[in-house]
Amino acid sequence: MDKNLKRMATMHRMQVTGLEIFYKKGYYNTSVDDILKELSLSKGAFYYHFQSKDDFFVSIIQNLIVRKVYSLLIEPIEGKEDPFRAIEACFENAMSTAEHNELDYGFVLSNFMTEFNGRNELISKYLRDIYKVWEVNIVTLLQKGKTDGYVARHVDSEGVATFLISSYMGVRMLMVEGNSKMLSYQFLQQVKQYLKSLEQPQLA
Amino acid sequence: MDKNLKRMATMHRMQVTGLEIFYKKGYYNTSVDDILKELSLSKGAFYYHFQSKDDFFVSIIQNLIVRKVYSLLIEPIEGKEDPFRAIEACFENAMSTAEHNELDYGFVLSNFMTEFNGRNELISKYLRDIYKVWEVNIVTLLQKGKTDGYVARHVDSEGVATFLISSYMGVRMLMVEGNSKMLSYQFLQQVKQYLKSLEQPQLA
DNA sequence: AATAAAACCGACCAAGTGGTCGGTTGAAAA
DNA sequence: TTTTCAACCGACCACTTGGTCGGTTTTATT
Numbered sequence: 001m002d003k004n005l006k007r008m009a010t011m012h013r014m015q016v017t018g019l020e021i022f023y024k025k026g027y028y029n030t031s032v033d034d035i036l037k038e039l040s041l042s043k044g045a046f047y048y049h050f051q052s053k054d055d056f057f058v059s060i061i062q063n064l065i066v067r068k069v070y071s072l073l074i075e076p077i078e079g080k081e082d083p084f085r086a087i088e089a090c091f092e093n094a095m096s097t098a099e100h101n102e103l104d105y106g107f108v109l110s111n112f113m114t115e116f117n118g119r120n121e122l123i124s125k126y127l128r129d130i131y132k133v134w135e136v137n138i139v140t141l142l143q144k145g146k147t148d149g150y151v152a153r154h155v156d157s158e159g160v161a162t163f164l165i166s167s168y169m170g171v172r173m174l175m176v177e178g179n180s181k182m183l184s185y186q187f188l189q190q191v192k193q194y195l196k197s198l199e200q201p202q203l204a
Numbered sequence: 205m206d207k208n209l210k211r212m213a214t215m216h217r218m219q220v221t222g223l224e225i226f227y228k229k230g231y232y233n234t235s236v237d238d239i240l241k242e243l244s245l246s247k248g249a250f251y252y253h254f255q256s257k258d259d260f261f262v263s264i265i266q267n268l269i270v271r272k273v274y275s276l277l278i279e280p281i282e283g284k285e286d287p288f289r290a291i292e293a294c295f296e297n298a299m300s301t302a303e304h305n306e307l308d309y310g311f312v313l314s315n316f317m318t319e320f321n322g323r324n325e326l327i328s329k330y331l332r333d334i335y336k337v338w339e340v341n342i343v344t345l346l347q348k349g350k351t352d353g354y355v356a357r358h359v360d361s362e363g364v365a366t367f368l369i370s371s372y373m374g375v376r377m378l379m380v381e382g383n384s385k386m387l388s389y390q391f392l393q394q395v396k397q398y399l400k401s402l403e404q405p406q407l408a
Numbered sequence: 409a410a411t412a413a414a415a416c417c418g419a420c421c422a423a424g425t426g427g428t429c430g431g432t433t434g435a436a437a438a
Numbered sequence: 439t440t441t442t443c444a445a446c447c448g449a450c451c452a453c454t455t456g457g458t459c460g461g462t463t464t465t466a467t468t
Binding site: 409410411412413414415416417418419420421422423424425426427428429430431432433434435436437438 | 462
């Protein structure tokens with residue numbers, strides 16, 4: 001039991017540092033030794049806990065990325081009354097963490113999806129699945145919003161979800177090049193403008 | 205003269221094949237040998253024409269990417285009367301080429317911006333500059349659209365440009381995972397919806 | 409204190425990597 | 439025909455990579 005704790009602690013340390021460096025330098029451009037140097041650990045320790053570099057990354061997806069995407073992008077809008085306010089608030093929060101140079105897992109997702117696309121089918125699938133859950137979650141929210149009278153009937157929920165996620169991932173990509181405060185502000189403003197055009201006109 | 209022609213031809217062949225493979229497998233994950241094998245050329249030929257792998261990529265940017273972005277995304281909307289129709293048509297065209305698995309240089313741009321970010325400052329700058337020209341071009345179009353009565357006064361042109369480019373790059377990222385026909389359709393529909401909300405109401 | 413298993417070490421390996429360099433080739437210039 | 443040189447060849451180099459493995463240290467159990 002106690003042993004298991006140590007095992008978990010070391011693995012977790014490796015995963016956290018691994019994700020950090022993979023994210024900063026890219027998966028294929030980061031060597032296992034890069035990570036081990038940062039941790040003052042040896043190859044032996046690494047291959048004792050993980051079967052391979054790929055296996056290591058899969059464990060990072062399952063233990064860190066999945067959970068963070070859930071807690072930052074999925075749960076905050078789940079079951080909310082007003083879909084548009086919920087999405088706005090969620091995006092505002094996400095952009096704020098992104099601005100402060102913390103790991104923003106929505107973007108982590110798109111970043112790795114790009115890097116692994118066509119290069120590692122298994123990992124691509126894991127990442128794609130997370131994205132799909134996110135998308136389904138938004139669609140569900142919008143559909144409920146229709147019956148509740150927030151969202152106009154003619155709205156294509158799938159299309160809106162696609163567009164929102166696309167623009168979010170896109171603006172996060174631009175933000176890495178700097179000027180993130182301005183980009184973040186512009187993005188949130190335009191999202192509001194866009195969402196407004198989808199509202200069900202309130203009958204006074 | 206004839207010699208110069210041969211030189212150019214070989215370099216061009218290398219650049220075209222290089223871009224194709226860099227795009228497919230990623231820059232850092234592609235070796236110079238990978239490209240040379242495809243071309244049935246030798247290391248000697250490569251380093252006779254280019255100083256380094258990085259130098260080679262810079263030449264690809266200048267000779268292929270810049271020009272394509274101009275001809276596909278910048279010139280088609282330059283000086284057009286109705287900004288929204290121009291943007292819609294331009295995006296439609298770009299998405300169509302993207303769907304047919306041709307190289308879509310708007311996405312090529314974002315793809316490489318992601319890969320080189322924080323890893324090669326010089327190349328990042330070249331790519332960022334292209335993106336900036338694209339952005340300025342859209343802003344100019346929108347501003348002119350205001351004076352011409354197409355675009356509502358309250359619209360933040362910079363914000364709209366950011367949002368359009370973001371969403372474009374984002375949806376292109378999602379498209380690499382498949383289902384591109386649907387995504388493309390959804391994206392274009394939502395762009396129309398969004399742009400509509402920016403129109404200057406016509407006085408009948 | 410003795411034991412056994414878990415955790416970790418680090419030298420080593422084969423397979424690549426970007427880049428070098430002395431040499432060959434073939435076509436245009438003399 | 440001879441000369442010249444741009445264009446190209448491919449063996450080679452130093453270095454890095456993911457991964458292996460025999461051995462050592464830590465730790466909990468008896």
